[in-house]
Amino acid sequence: QVQLVESGGGLVQAGGSLRLSCAASGRTFNSYAMGWFRQAPRKEREFVATISSTGATYYADSVKGRFTISRDNAKNTVYLQMNSLKPEDTAVYYCARSEYSRLSPRGLEYNYWGQGTQVTVSS
Numbered sequence: 001q002v003q004l005v006e007s008g009g010g011l012v013q014a015g016g017s018l019r020l021s022c023a024a025s026g027r028t029f030n031s032y033a034m035g036w037f038r039q040a041p042r043k044e045r046e047f048v049a050t051i052s053s054t055g056a057t058y059y060a061d062s063v064k065g066r067f068t069i070s071r072d073n074a075k076n077t078v079y080l081q082m083n084s085l086k087p088e089d090t091a092v093y094y095c096a097r098s099e100y101s102r103l104s105p106r107g108l109e110y111n112y113w114g115q116g117t118q119v120t121v122s123s
Contacts, residue, residue: 001025002024002025002026002097002112003024003025003026003112004022004023004024004025004095004096004097004112004113004114004115005022005023005114005115006020006021006022006093006094006095006114006115006116006117007020007021007022007023007117008020008021008117009093009117009118009119010118010119010120011120011121011122012085012119012120012121012122013121013122014085014086014087014121014122014123015084015085016085016121017081017082017083017084017085018082018085018119019079019080019081019082020036020079020080020082020093020095020117020119021077021078021079022034022036022077022078022079022080022095022114023075023076023077024076024077024078024095024097025076026076029073029076029097030053030073031053031101032053032097032098032099032100032101033050033051033052033053033097033098033100033101033102033103033104033109034050034051034069034071034078034095034096034097034098035047035048035049035050035051035095035096035097035098035104035105035110036048036049036050036069036078036080036093036094036095036096037093037094037096037107038089038091038092038093038094038119039091039092039094039116040088040090040091040092043091045094045107046060047060047105047106047107048060048063048067048080048093049063049067049068049069049080050069050098050103050104050105051069051070051071051078051103052101052102052103052104053101053102054101055071056103057069057070057103058103058105060105062088063082063089066082066083066084066085067080067081067082067083068080068081068083069081078095080093082119085119085121086121087121087122087123088121089119089121090119090120090121091118091119092116092117092118092119093116093117093118093119094113094114094115094116095113095114096110096112096113096114097110097111097112098110098111099111
C-alpha cells in the first residue's frame, strides 16, 4: 500500500510563494509519474502539474510559468514550487501517484492520493 503525505500549505499574500512537498512510501517511487491536483470550494478537482518517472513535466495553462514540479527519487518526494500566487490559486492541493511512468494529466490515471493540504492566497 502506498501512502502519500502532503505538507507545506498555508496562508500567503498575493504575489508570494509556497513550496508543497509530498512524501511517498514504497520502494518503487521512481517508476511512476506523480501529479498535483487542486480543488477549490464549490469547484471540481483540476489538474495542476505532472512529472514523469524520467523527469519530464507538464502544467495546466493556469499555472504555467509560475509553478514548478520536481521530484527527488532518493527521498521519495515530489515538490510543487508555487510563485506569484494569486487569490484564484486558493484550494486544497492533492498529491497523487499515477499508474503509469509517463506524464499523466488526467485524474483517472492515478490510483493513490494524499489527504490534501490547504493553500490560501489573500488579496
